[in-house]
Amino acid sequence: MTMKPTLRQTLVIPSLLLGGMMLAGCPEDGPVEEAGEKVDEAVDEAGDKLDDAADEVKEAGEEIKESVDGDSN
Numbered sequence: 001m002t003m004k005p006t007l008r009q010t011l012v013i014p015s016l017l018l019g020g021m022m023l024a025g026c027p028e029d030g031p032v033e034e035a036g037e038k039v040d041e042a043v044d045e046a047g048d049k050l051d052d053a054a055d056e057v058k059e060a061g062e063e064i065k066e067s068v069d070g071d072s073n
Contacts, residue, residue, distance in 0.1 A: 011043045012043055012044060018036065018039075019036050019037065019040050
């Protein structure tokens with residue numbers, strides 16, 4: 001069984017690595033680091049929203065399945 005990476009893993013891990021590289025290269029908080037932090041926050045928020053949406057779709061699918069299974073009895 002192969003596990004597919006989630007969108008959050010696909011976006012967050014590279015952005016964190018990029019942020020780490022930027023921190024290593026900049027001893028002070030400059031405009032590039034601040035921009036990187038904003039990107040990281042945006043990616044995290046987008047990932048959270050996608051996870052929430054996926055959960056809602058899963059719950060809706062389960063409700064539909066239960067209603068269909070209930071109708072066949």
